[in-house]
Amino acid sequence: MSYDDLQAAAAAVRERTGRAEHAVALVLGSGLSEYAGSLPDALEVPYEEITEFPVPKVEGHAGSLFSAVLDGTPVLVFAGRVHTYEGWDPSDVVFGVRTAVMCGAGTVVLTNAAGGCGDGLEAGDLVLIRDHLNLTARNPLTGPNDDRLGPRFPDMSQVYAEDLRATAVAVGREVGVDLTQGVYAWFLGPSYETPAEVQMAKRLGADLVGMSTVPEAIAARHMGARVLGISLVTNLAAGISPVPLSHDEVTATATEARARFTRLLDALLPALVH
Numbered sequence: 001m002s003y004d005d006l007q008a009a010a011a012a013v014r015e016r017t018g019r020a021e022h023a024v025a026l027v028l029g030s031g032l033s034e035y036a037g038s039l040p041d042a043l044e045v046p047y048e049e050i051t052e053f054p055v056p057k058v059e060g061h062a063g064s065l066f067s068a069v070l071d072g073t074p075v076l077v078f079a080g081r082v083h084t085y086e087g088w089d090p091s092d093v094v095f096g097v098r099t100a101v102m103c104g105a106g107t108v109v110l111t112n113a114a115g116g117c118g119d120g121l122e123a124g125d126l127v128l129i130r131d132h133l134n135l136t137a138r139n140p141l142t143g144p145n146d147d148r149l150g151p152r153f154p155d156m157s158q159v160y161a162e163d164l165r166a167t168a169v170a171v172g173r174e175v176g177v178d179l180t181q182g183v184y185a186w187f188l189g190p191s192y193e194t195p196a197e198v199q200m201a202k203r204l205g206a207d208l209v210g211m212s213t214v215p216e217a218i219a220a221r222h223m224g225a226r227v228l229g230i231s232l233v234t235n236l237a238a239g240i241s242p243v244p245l246s247h248d249e250v251t252a253t254a255t256e257a258r259a260r261f262t263r264l265l266d267a268l269l270p271a272l273v274h
Contacts, residue, residue: 001052003148009102010099010102016050022076024105024106025078025109027110028077028078030113032262034258035077041068043068052095056083063079065077066079070269076105083211084189085190094140097225098149098220101224106224108225110217110230111232115192118208120180126260129160132186135186150224160217164227175266183205184231193209
């Protein structure tokens with residue numbers, strides 16, 4: 001991935017959507033991709049048609065970018081993402097988010113399906129990410145730094161903007177969707193975490209475990225965008241759940257929770273474009 005690649009991808013998005021800028025970007029996690037097509041005036045652009053854009057290979061992850069207009073403001077919605085465990089370089093994993101910021105997105109909303117290990121969490125809960133743990137020893141900023149994207153050593157003391165979380169809590173209250181807050185631990189995957197790994201993460205302060213989001217958040221902050229993270233707890237993590245973990249369980253829970261999640265997003269996205 002290079003600066004020129006990102007510029008070319010952003011130019012392709014502008015050309016295909018006919019919209020010069022997009023103020024907000026939303027990345028949809030497992031089982032939530034159908035939401036993108038429900039947005040008003042949504043224009044679909046398959047990832048294959050965007051220069052250098054990586055295409056997901058995981059079931060439950062679509063592969064299209066949608067441009068929609070909310071309250072007169074264009075937003076970008078990513079239906080599907082790529083993961084490091086698929087063999088992608090971290091710089092490719094964050095290509096979509098970086099392209100969105102190049103398209104003008106000053107706010108990036110990252111959603112995911114996560115295992116819950118925090119006290120009191122249950123499958124179906126929606127949790128705002130207040131901080132993260134990178135347990136993969138991988139970082140999308142590794143290698144030469146391009147100062148046009150951001151500084152060599154970006155501050156990560158507040159990756160997930162406190163005021164955006166406050167807005168989400170207020171919006172959730174208005175539409176009857178309860179939101180808690182917690183710390184997300186990024187594991188590489190694709191195998192689910194062992195019970196011992198979950199206990200390690202919990203003792204380090206994690207409430208959620210998953211295989212995405214963190215590299216995108218790092219890259220977005222590197223470029224100066226503000227980040228809001230939302231996890232859907234689709235299962236209790238290993239050693240906490242009484243049953244073996246499966247991807248089918250993840251997608252089934254996401255489907256069941258879709259109505260609440262989309263009700264929240266319908267009200268939240270307009271609040272973020274102003």
